[in-house]
Structure formats: structure tokens, C-alpha cells
Amino acid sequence: MRLTVLVDNTTLTGHYFLAEPGLSIYIEDGTTRVLFDTGYSGILVTNALKMGIDLLRVDEIVLSHGHLDHTWGLDALLRLHTEAIREGHARVEPTFFAHPDAFLTRSLDGAGEVGCHLSVEELFRHGKVLLTQAPLWLTEDLVFLGEIERRFEFEQVPPKGYIYTPDGIRNDTVADDTALACKTPEGLVIITGCSHSGICSIVEQAREVCGDDRIADIIGGFHLLNAPPEQMQGILDYFSEVRPAALHPCHCTGLAAKIALARVADVRETGVGLHLEYG
Template identity: 50%
Template sequence: MTPRLTLTVLVDNNCLIDRYFTAEPGLSFFLETAKKKILFDTGYSDAFLMNAEKMKINLLDLDYVVLSHGHLDHTGGLVPLIRFLTEAKIEGTEHRVPELVAHPRCFYPKEKLPLTNNGSILSEEEVRRQFPVNLSKKPVWITDDLVFLGEIPRKFTFEKVEPGNRRIHLSGGRPEPDLLLDDSALAFRSNDGLVIITGCSHAGICNITTYAREVCGDEKIVDIVGGLHLLKPDPARVTLTGEYLANLSLKALHACHCTSLAAKIALSGYCPVQEVGAGLHLEW
């Protein structure tokens, strides 16, 4: 019997109506499966901590923190999380220091002018001081049925990332165009098919889904939850993405965060787009 996965939206750009949680332009999910507790992304601020407290979710006993990529709206909450765990240690409160899983490029400085760094404000060196760290380009199985996909192969030309004014500063300070190779996702094997959990899908949701099927050995996709990075979508890309998603016969598409209203409306013609906001609870 495949373990159940539950997902609670701690942070999104939106909040569900009549749920008085904090929203911000960021993303953070809380997952539970196979007796493991996982924080997927930390949003921009301490909003995920405040919302978790209101939801009566204990973040002092996390097993893993998984980062989808290094941008500040997904890693900014690491500093409040470190303070939260530090204060627990000072006060003698029972807690666990989670393992952090991400791509090896996650903590390199990322430049997008006029911002000299729109990536993590914490260096890899500092993160390693605070957490046990697993930085991997290869898939990392967190449980028997939940996997961090690592570096996503880019196969669909219509999902090609143009770096524009984005640059990444590698070790030694060498800058190069930032193709956002650190962008990754989670995939969960449910009894009904795969659940894909994304941060921003800079790698392209079609690329991510194709790779998840390969890694998990399962063609069926039941749900996709997360950002699709379709903010000012090119109509041709939306059409090709919609056609790809339509062929999946999804039960739901929970598109959020960096997915514009125009993109959601367009994609709703291809698959069942569902509302997302802080406070949403999903189970598979």
C-alpha cells in the first residue's frame, strides 16, 4: 500500500477566502508522508512560520527542508527558520534539525539587475553550519515514494529559458548567464499516479513532468501543485503547455504563485485548474 501524502499550503501569493493567514509573493508547502515531515521552500519571510502556528503545524520536528531553487522568494525564510530552531535550542525546547536538500547551484549569488543578488542571502558555507546538507544534481529519494528530482533535463524547446540580464556567480566569483539549472521539483508516487510538486518550474513544467515519469517509472500524473512561471505567457507556449497537460488527463492542476490569471484561464481550457492559497490542504 503506497503511503498517503498530505500537503498544506503555508505560503502563496494568495490566501483562501475566510482563512486569515498571511500571503506574500513566495511559496512554502508542508508535506507529510511515511512518517516524514518535509518543508518545501520557505517563502520570502517568516510568514510560513506564522501561518504554520495558526494552522497548529509544528515545524520543530521537521525531517527535511527541500528547496526548489535559490531565488529569494523561496529561500528567504531560511533565516527565520534558523532563528526559530536556535531559540528552541536556547530554551531547551524539544526540536530536530532537518536535513536540507537542494541543487548544488542553489546558494550561488544570482544577479538580476538592478538587484545584485535575488538569490539566497545565506551562503552555502553558512547553510552547512546550520543544517546537514545534501546538494545533488541526481534524484534524491526522501522516502520510498517521494523523490527530489535534482537537475531537470531540458527537452522541450518552447520551454527554453532565456537568461536575459540574469547571471549566476559560481565559486571563485566567475559570472555566467543564469539558465536556472538549480530549478527542481518533487514527485510522489500515489496509488492513482504521480503528484508533481513545483516551486516555480523555471525548468518548464513539461520538462519536469517528463523527467518525473522517467525517474518514478510511472506514466500517469494525477495532480500538479505549484508555480508554473507563466507570468506574461507567450500564447504559443501556453498552447503547447496546455496540449501537453491535456494529454496527461490530470484530475487537477493546482497552479499558483508565479502563474498569472491569464495563464490559469487559458490552461483551464485544457485541464481542471483548481484554486490555491495559504491554508489549502490536499491529500492523495
């Protein structure tokens, strides 16, 4: 399995890519090409072009959850596909994977929409759409983890904002937050979006679904910007027991959290342009 960071809050030093508060990771597992999240704007297309990655050949597009910094880049991606069709260029019709709540309207701090502004019906015009709360294997080794069971009290944080459902408006617990896990010879590689459901809960679900307790790496957002001390301590205690071989925290993980995590694990630099291979 190989992955490349297309969108993150920072770029690797010495690389002339664009960055923004968002996340997108390109993955190759065997012959299957997967795009995990799309960032906030259209820079994933610009960065992919500079890296020689053809987004028109992506087979599967996975959304970690419905927030704007992970889904609004879909506009640029769909424009890319539309232009390819109009100009007669080769493309793969992608399949979109997400939790059913990922396309519901969300509001936060007076902003009327902080969720995905594309509907499921609109996505259906551009490819297949598969919504599921259950884990789903995308390849023999790569799995969509589905709705995460929230297992740890120290990761429970008050909900922020509101989500608009067919049954009415409710507090937004970001139930759609999910992740990917890949089985490799070194152990599991876990790829997260924002970890609203709790980074430790995500790891536990990955270990359970994949039947492997070894964690080779975790890359993505850990949702630890200004984390409360009790939450941070619980996570540090958990990782001290799990002992992941490496961590690549990025996006919504603050500097203080990265420094704290480095006390219990091998924290490595992450940014746009990072390329990793496993197995």
C-alpha cells in the first residue's frame, strides 16, 4: 500500500505545493486507486498534477465525514471529470463511499452550511454512491471502518453545531466520522480524517475489524487542537499501551498535542508532498 498527502494544513519543507486547512490523501492498494477526502478548495487538483497523480483514474472516493474542509474539494474534482467528458479524455467513473449522515446540512457558529453542499442525488450524476454505517472492504486489505463505536469516556466531548435530519434538527455529534484501515505485513495502517469519534476508538475499531492488534502507523487528523488535559492524558495512556510503530498526526492536531504524543510514540513530520509505502 502506498499513500501520498495531497492536502494538509502545511507542506513539507522544500516542496512547492499548496496547503490549506483541510485534508486529502491519495492511496494505491494493488491496482485500486482511492482518494480519501478532498480538502476545502481545489488545491488537490493542482497538487496532484504537480505530483504526476491522475485523479481521473481514481476508482473510489471515500469521505471521512461531511465537514467542509474534507468535502468542498469535490467541486473541483467533479469539474475535472466534467471537462474530461466534454473533451473526450479517458476517465474512470468513481464510486463514492460515506456514512449516510455525510450529506446532511450542518450549521456552526452562525454559518448556515459547514457540511457538504452537494447532495447524494447530485453525486449520483457523476458516479456510483454507496452509503453505509457498517464496515466495508474496499480491497482485500483496505477497509472503510463505518460508524465508529465511541468506547472511551475521556474522548467524549460536547457536540458543537447542529445537523438537519429528515426527523428534525439535533445536536451534531458527527456520527458520520470514520476512517480507513489497511492490513500490511508490518501491522495496520490507519488513515483518519478528523477523528471526531475519538482517535483511540478508531484504533480499537480498526483492530477489531481487521483482527490485528499491531499498529504500524496512524496518519491524519487527531482532533486534538487545545485538547483538555484529561482527554490528552487518556490518549497518551492508551498509546503507551498500544505502542504504534509510528504516528503522522496532521491537519486538526495542534502542536502541543504533537509534542505530547512524541513522549509515547515516534511522531513524524507530515504535510503535502509526503509519500509513504508499506509492505
